[in-house]
Amino acid sequence: MAHFLSLVALQMMLTILHLLVSGVLSSATFTIVNKCEYTVWPGILSNAGIAQLSTTGFALQRDESRTVNLPSSWGGRLWGRTHCTQDSSTGKFSCITGDCGSGKVECAGNNAAPPATLAEFTLDGYGGMDFYDVSLVDGYNLPMLVVPQGGTGANCTSTGCVVDLNGSCPSELRVSSAGESVACKSACMAFGQAQYCCSGAYGSPDTCKPSSYAQLFKKACPRAYSYAYDDKSSTFTCAGAADYLITFCPSPRASQKSSEGGNPASSSSPNSPTMDSSMVYEGAWATNRASSPFTFKDGFGSLLTIAGTVGVAIAIWPARRLV
Template identity: 70%
Template sequence: MAQLNYLISFLTVTDLFISGVISSATFTIVNKCNYPVWPGILTNAGVAPLQTTGFALQKGESKTINAPSSWGGRLWGRTQCSEDSTGKFTCVTGDCGSGKVDCAGAGAAPPATLAEFTLDGSGGMDFYDVSLVDGYNLPMLVVPQGGTGVNCRATGCVVDLNGACPSELKVTSNDGAVAGCKSACVAFNQEQYCCSGAYNSPDICKPSSYSQVFKNACPSAYSYAYDDKTSTFTCAGADYLISFCPSPNTSQKSSSDGQNQNQNPVAGNSPEYNSTMVYEGALDVSGSSSPSMCMHVFGSHAIAGSVAIVAAIWRLCQHF
């Protein structure tokens, strides 16, 4: 009887673990784009999955997901998605090939901006990054909330790389609009760009002129395979806010309204992103004495705040 009770208790805890009720973190995913986004999620092999692998977020919508302890995987946004007459679901960028809204264990077809996580990793720290190694399809920002650590800070790519994409890397939709920007590895499949074969070493594989386009625009995001030093971040005890289009980059075409959105300059070159707006416009973070305090201020404004102010705060927090 004791063994039976132990087995029942074990199965109950295991069931809660797998379903995500017992969690080490929550992901709040927000769509601030002027068009629908369909997030996709792929869990690493051998890890308890999240309770969903894909769903729709209309403009302004958000969804919170519980992550089980030690979860690891990647999350991305799919754009310009639709169903054909047979009910098959496909997307112009980030498609996972399942034919459904749920990705069901399939990853994103490049190009796609990826948020990558390993929770409760070495030393009990969460490891996370935003990667453009598989290319870019839309702006994304990851903001830790309530966490600690010297490298616990926001990361992402908040600019419109589609507008600045080299012609040989562009992915276009049916109407000819730029929908995504391939990485050089994806576009050319050559060892020097993929850090493979004879280039499978950080001492040999160096940034290319193509990866530098990504790195110059988004300094904290992975731009190529060995871009670890400036692109991997760690937190302990954090939840995570993941925002699509946290700044006013809306060059994607909406699959629901059929209207082209206005293209905006790259944030780093636009006067709208001058950091003095934080002081003159609405919010002062000058009293923030640490990255975690600065990001706490950021997190409190990241959903409802002005996109220009959000982008400016994010830039200031990177200077700590």
Template identity: 70%
Template sequence: MGRPPHFSLIILILSFIFIAPIALSATFTLVNQCTYTVWPGILSGAGTQPLSTTGFALSSGDSFPLSVPASWSGRIWGRTLCSQDPATGKFTCATADCGSGTVECSGAGAVPPATLAEFTLNGAGGLDFYDVSLVDGYNLPMLVVPQGGGNCSSTGCVGDLNESCPSELKVVGGAGGGECLACRSACEAFGDPKYCCSGGYATPETCGPTQYSQVFKNACPRAYSYAYDDKTSTFTCASADYIITFCPTPSRRYDFFRNLPFIYVFIQYYHTT
């Protein structure tokens, strides 16, 4: 008995219905491993479909999944030390505030200094492009880990740059007024074109790393430290979901491989004695 008419067409339509949502969207899972509440902010790129939320509270230990449409581009960051004025109802944050006056950022970006996770999904060659940027300064550790894609790498800034921030870049506050809450970029702190990669320094040939960007790079080798830090800071992946973690905890696996040279020397010494 032959196939019913249009059988192949029906199979094709059903395949598209069941497969397309997986191929055309991604899930970003935001995880808060900080000991305090973080308020993620989200800004979609120009001409890009906005996500279902642009800002919310994420308590310590909680996670939040976001469905991200195909070809989305934008940035995600974490706001800290946020509160709402009981008299006016205005919502503000001590670091990375988006200035909207509400929990939702509603199209506004982060006020520097802010650690930024930046994404362009389904870009050139169908690949996702992503990075963690300290070009606008730093306010908290962040890690981006792809899940389920092909040929992917994790990136981010796990270290606490607030502890090693040069005094002239520190944003101080807190209960005692002397705590470093965030670390400004040299561009924001001084406005000098050589730090901003602007004016006569607006090309990769004329704008290179400085003593200040190098502080960021030494602490976080895989994160952007200045505007033209592309070669070691931009990553690609094919059709992945992403876990974005605030205050990631270094894993035992990382510690193990970091200590491999010591372990090797110890084994060699033991074997020869």
């Protein structure tokens, strides 16, 4: 009997070791930190076919943090909701930016209503790699920084949009509440035209080029996705196990606005928009350098492409609304 029990225990141990090696029991974590001067309500959406996490939405007060455990091979997106309230008579919860339409703090499988700054992930994806980006393709509502903790590779580094673009958002893209600019739409959302949405005759990398609005976003936030085919400079990868630190309003805080800008629609020149926050941006990367074990690149032309083709990169990511 003792011999039988020993065999059972050995088999159980071997099974657990197999599961750990295969990644079934292993998981990554998101540590989400709010450094904004206001409350942020993170929302999380798992990709189709992937089970929702134990939490899909919660509140973070200023300087609060929360760690979320992820299953292996997880994919989805994360964003911050702002200016949220709960109706005292109906109990319905809603947000002015990033609302997921569930009527509750938990998003429960609902996506973010644009405009919203999005962090997108495919963990343990193609070739066992993690793929991630911070996207302004759905517009912008607050600064966000993603820092991998662990993982390897020349392209395993921090990304995000760390400046406040709301104060310098062109008037035709601006979302306001009580006289305050609270978000910045994508050009596709604002105008619905094919050249901004990369649709119809503009639905390929050859025909869809970054608009002056996309270039405005890119100048302010060089590492963030600015339009549909912005893969080479805006998609990042990590090999091996990595956790991710996600910070809303990293230093400098959102109260430090980028330069007041011009109006892209008023000029046909792609250089006419002025939302030049490069000094603030570089200062923020320098501030966060100490928290990341990875090298920060000075330029973005040498960043690795995903599997060598735009097509593979597009296949990896969820469908996007386009700038």
